[in-house]
Amino acid sequence: MTEFDRITTDNWTVAFPSDWPDASDSDGTLYFESPAGDKGFYISLWIMSDEETRGSRELIESFQRTELSSFFPAEETWQVISHVSEGDATSASGYWEGINGARKYWICGKQIAAGKHVLRATFHDYDSSGPEESSDFFSTIVGSLALGAA
Numbered sequence: 378m379t380e381f382d383r384i385t386t387d388n389w390t391v392a393f394p395s396d397w398p399d400a401s402d403s404d405g406t407l408y409f410e411s412p413a414g415d416k417g418f419y420i421s422l423w424i425m426s427d428e429e430t431r432g433s434r435e436l437i438e439s440f441q442r443t444e445l446s447s448f449f450p451a452e453e454t455w456q457v458i459s460h461v462s463e464g465d466a467t468s469a470s471g472y473w474e475g476i477n478g479a480r481k482y483w484i485c486g487k488q489i490a491a492g493k494h495v496l497r498a499t500f501h502d503y504d505s506s507g508p509e510e511s512s513d514f515f516s517t518i519v520g521s522l523a524l525g526a527a
Contacts, residue, residue, distance in 0.1 A: 381517065385525075388422055389496050392521035418518060420498040432466025433490035440497055441471050444486050448499070449475055458508050459485075467491065472519075476508045483511035489524040496524045 383392040384407075397409040400417070410417035431439065441462060449455040455475045462471035474485035483505035489496045500519060502511040 433469035
């Protein structure tokens with residue numbers, strides 16, 4: 378059974394396998410990767426400016442549009458498995474998932490927004506055996522991602 382560590386900050390929390398080291402670059406986005414290098418996840422918190430007028434649901438949908446166009450380029454063969462958003466102007470969440478079967482590359486994204494905070498994470502299986510297996514593997518990590526008091 379996999380043992381999990383948990384990072385909890387003033388604004389968010391996530392649990393992940395305890396043997397995954399922090400492999401972050403210096404750009405402010407955290408990245409944790411499996412020891413074999415075949416799986417990993419990125420996490421970042423955005424604090425929107427006081428001038429931002431979009432509500433939480435609108436922010437989630439905007440982040441999703443950007444992420445989907447970035448991670449699923451038109452010139453590659455990606456199958457979008459899921460793409461949802463829910464909530465309202467006060468708080469919202471979103472999720473998307475896709476796979477490039479030829480590259481054996483599965484990826485999903487989760488976004489959570491409340492107040493001026495948007496928490497976003499992407500979860501990568503660089504050697505996927507299929508979407509169900511990848512989704513099952515990451516389910517605990519994805520499910521643990523939470524935005525605290527905003």
